[in-house]
Amino acid sequence: MKGIVFTELLDMVEGRFGMNMVDDILDDSKLSSGGAYTTVGTYDYKELLNIVSNLSHKTKIPVKDLVYTYGHHLFSRFHALMPQFFVGKNTCFDFLQSVDRYIHVEVKKLYPDASLPRFKTDMADHKTLVMTYMSQCPFADFAHGLIQGCIDFYQEKITIEAKDNNTPEEYSRIFTLKKNG
Ligand code: HEM
Structure with a gap:
């Protein structure tokens, strides 16, 4: 999975739950990448599920709801990041x-x-x-x-x-x- 999907997730978590939460959920995850994502890198999608599962554990919000919320959040980012796809x-x-x-x-x-x-x-x-x-x-x-x-x-x-x-x-x-x- 492309790194941009990870970096945008971590930005959302920081915005909604704070930087400490980002550090906590990355520390808790056994990530082969070490949690240092670049937008153009490619990582195992299971790492994303691992991070979301830690976030779910900490926030008591079900994984399913967090993944849905992230999709919803990401759509509004698309318009800011890639307005060309909206033309016409x-x-x-x-x-x-x-x-x-x-x-x-x-x-x-x-x-x-x-x-x-x-x-x-x-x-x-x-x-x-x-x-x-x-x-x-x-x-x-x-x-x-x-x-x-x-x-x-x-x-x-x-x-x-x-x-x-x-x-x-x-x-x-x-x-x-x-x-x-
Ligand atoms: C409502 C519109 C869209 C839907 C429903 C959608 C759906 C998805 C889903 C579900 C994935 C996860 C991979 C999978 O399930 O196999 C994905 C990956 C991705 N999508 Fe979309 N997408 C949408 C619009 C866009 C737009 C506007 C872009 C902008 C360029 C985009 C770029 C990407 C990228 C970069 C990935 C990651 C691919 C990877 O990790 O290897 N998508 N998309």
Whole structure:
């Protein structure tokens, strides 16, 4: 997993819980990287889960909720860090449909060793987008937080229903997004 996912997580933890919490959760983790992340480095995704699990232990917030919250937080950072991906994406559905066919394609060009999820998107009707997450990594809650972050960014009235669809080969979750009104 790319270092930027780690550095942004640690920035969020510092902002919400303080620098001491960052030190504590890194000290508690048996990290092969030693906890010194650079944005362009590549690290085992299990280290991220290890850090989040320590944070969960200290804050008593379930891992699932922390991973979701991190996804939600990260979406607002995307706009600040990479405004180019938002050009011409006028609605939440426009943006979400561009993740697999454009954004993650560009990410892969930039970081050939990135390990990215795949998303299948289908408009079931003009108000319903079905977005299926598929990955070798167990980050469906992260995807859920990012998608909710996208809805909130565009300030649209959209509800999400999520249904796990894991197979022995991969992690998968089906998100059904319905526009209200
Ligand atoms: C709502 C929009 C998005 C969703 C739902 C999404 C979803 C995800 C998820 C779930 C992962 C974790 C890896 C996995 O599960 O296999 C991931 C990784 C990543 N995504 Fe996205 N993403 C979104 C938008 C973006 C944008 C705008 C960028 C900006 C460039 C981006 C860049 C990345 C990068 C760099 C990684 C790390 C890859 C790695 O660690 O090897 N994503 N994305």
